[in-house]
Amino acid sequence: MTAASRRRILSGMQATGRLHLGNYLGALQNWVRLQDEYDSFFFVADWHALTTAYENPSDIPAATREILIDFLAAGLDPGRCTIFVQSRILEHAELHLLFSMFTPTPWLERVPSYKEKQETLTDRDLTTYGFLGYPLLQAADILIYKADAVPVGIDQLPHLELTREVARRFNHLYRSVFPEPEALLTAYPKVPGLDGRKMSKSYDNAIYLSETVEEMGAKIKVMVTDPARKRRNDPGDPNVCPAFGLHLIFTGEDDRAMIEKECRRAGIGCVDCKKILIQGVERGVAALVERRRSLAARWSDVEEAVRAGTDRARGVARETMVEVREAMGLA
Secondary structure, rough: OOOOOEEEEEEEEOOOOOOEHHHHHHHHHHHHHHHOOEEEEEEEHHHHHHHHHHHOOOHHHHHHHHHHHHHHHHHOOOOOOEEHHHOOOOOHHHHHHHHHOOOHHHHHOOOOHHHHHHHHHHOOOOOHHHHOOOHHHHHHHHOOOOOOOEEEOOOHHHHHHHHHHHHHHHHHHHHOOOOOOEEEEEOOOOOOOOOOEEOOOOOOOOOOOOHHHHHHHHHHOOOOOOOOOOOOOOOOHHHHHHHHHHHHHHHHHHHHHHHHHHHHOOOOOOHHHHHOOOOHHHHHHHHHHHHHHHHHHOHHHHHHHHHHHHHHHHOOOOOOOOHHHHHHHOO
16 A cells, blocks of 8 residues: 555654653554555654753753654564654744644643643743643644544543544634544553653663663663562562562563462562563664664754655645645645
């Protein structure tokens, strides 16, 4: 099937730092599978990073570069999908501006992450329009490519519903230009971080794709386990052990069943349990780590692939903006 005959999807990642195993398992792996089924657009959202990092934007270009390398190392193929950088396509900003003229403020204030992040990220001032309006910029990112669907985790559904509302309001006020994109829900595994919480850059508990397998193993060695298991001969509970959460992803079924049984009767200690986990993680990511090392040494090849993707995305965005201006009487 040609790209023109397939349904289109779009998704992106903020340039807030290096990608980790949670990003890979929860999103990137799924994108790689989808790139042959859909006309796929994937981008680095560097403007979105400014919503919380506006005081120190100098780190964003380096983060953008690292994420692009991660995209290709994970298996995104520039010949099978469109990879681009948000800020290189100014039409995103124009559409965001036009959307902001008719979007009611309460629509933005009711997005759950607006108050949640303000309560969590207390080390910075988030009482800015950029932070309030980033779901609207996200809507522009999606609608400018007329995406039929968006691969999202369940936590992103309120953002996608806002996008659908914006599309409906535009189509009602002016004329029908935008489809209402559907959610393409991903089977997002909860990837535990080194401290037991969800793996996250902001928690400083992540295993990064840019690390060597040796560095990953060293982190796993000090990963927390069942807090009630204080001595080697104490029985454990795999259901509350963050390390076992990674076993569920990286360890084969037979070994995993053995670990679960032996942990409960103190037949295996945490040190030996983690040795098996380290081997499983190494098997799972060794090829990615090697591809990433090679790509990092060939940045010009990465940049060329992204340049081609950006050119294609810009062409689509410009066509949409012609329709938008005509519909609004701004042509």
